[in-house]
Amino acid sequence: MKYLVSICFSLYILISISYANNMTLIEQASNYYKNNKFENALSIYESLHKKFPNNIDIIYNLGNTHFKLNNHGYAIGFYLKAIKWDPSNSDIRYNLSLARELVQSDSEQENSIIYTILGWLRFLSINVSFNIMMILLLGFLATLRFIQLQKFNRELLFNILIVCGLFFILSFSMFLHRYAHYSEEKGVVITKKLAVYSGPSETLSILFYIHEGYEFRINKFAGDWIEIELSNGFKGWAPISGLFLI
Template identity: 30%
Template sequence: MFNLINSKVMNKIISQYNRQSFLSIICASLLLLVSISAGASSAKDMWKSAQESYTQGRFEDALKTYNEIEKSGYVSWQLFYNLGNTYFKLKDNARAILYYERALKLNPAGEDIKSNLELVREFSIDKIDAVPEFIIYTWIKSLNYSFSSDTWSLMSIIFLLFIVLLIFYYRYGHRRGFRKLAFLSSIFFALLLLFSISFAWSQKHSFNQRDAAIVINPVVSVKSTPDMSGKDLFILHEGAKVLIKEEVGQWRRIEIADGRQGWLSSLDAEII
């Protein structure tokens, strides 16, 4: 009898605990949703405020608001593009280039981004002649960046669906000529699927790489060794793009478009 009473009491306690736990989870979820909604609303209001400031010519106010949006974690190519435009209006060409490059990294097919980036580069002091690329590599890269990685991913799904349908028709179709055409078409779409997956992966891989930077200080000396006592090899000015080959402490071994290499302080350039 005593054990039976204890069992009932324990079941009641467990039931109340489970109910309280369930209610706690529901409350926490609602609070999270409210918090996310409030954050989204706040970012939307800041975005509208920044755009109004920009159109009214109050570029410093617009920049301050755009930076607050970025710091809050709301990042997109549109935000980086607007930051680039704002820095350009404020004649900070180095950071304009930096943010155009960041926008282009998120949206490689953005024609407006490319145009503005080319425009602001005209104001750069350093005119570095790039080492010519192999023509096939240039063509493939151009094709790759004609669409964003998300678009290539969507195309991969579409190609896969076509392959499934064509194979299904090849297996169960009645007309021999059409079955043969379906088989050959499935091979063609399989090749397109392979290319689209490769392009989407390469863009994602490139986005995750932190191997390029923009010089933000007016004038910097590229050293022969990773310390201030190193020999000055050449000079770079703000807005120059460098590739990062190696990092040692606060120094980076960099390479510029014409193939020259040297060491640059990490304080002199910001990662794209």
């Protein structure tokens, strides 16, 4: 028992020290950023990102730091990564639009018809859309159960059942749409100018060039090469070194 207590205490101390160290690093990085020492801030944020790869705030700060270092491709990549989890975050959206303006990036989402009609869908994350769908399903099933148990007003319950059913169908299609977006593999060009080849080799012919900040879909991998597809339908192979994968 004594051993168990001492082990728990030691673990607690270790976790506390680690947490304090991380907080100091965050503060340090903020100070570097404030004083325009973006290189120093970047190295700290990168180390934190390795430890906490899914922390949205760290990803966002990385985007900002890269932006300040004129690495606009990286900045767009990190912003897209952050927005994948938190699409309603206005700060991320704003900074992403600024970065896109600087590289004249072609954002397919903003131009598509579905986004013109259902623009608000952009603000729903996969998690939120799933939870909405599940809550509506719960409402539907609960109403059905009440009907079975013959409790409350049967007519009212039927009406509720129809409404819940319709909304559930809508939320389900919404979830499918968000899931397709979530599961899509995307990337951003991080080099100033990148040649896209007809196959996974530099000996093959160059099809076209893309510039820093250009966003694309990933079709398949072949070693250090990726087959990419642009929003205009152009396809080609590019070396992974010039790309940022989201």
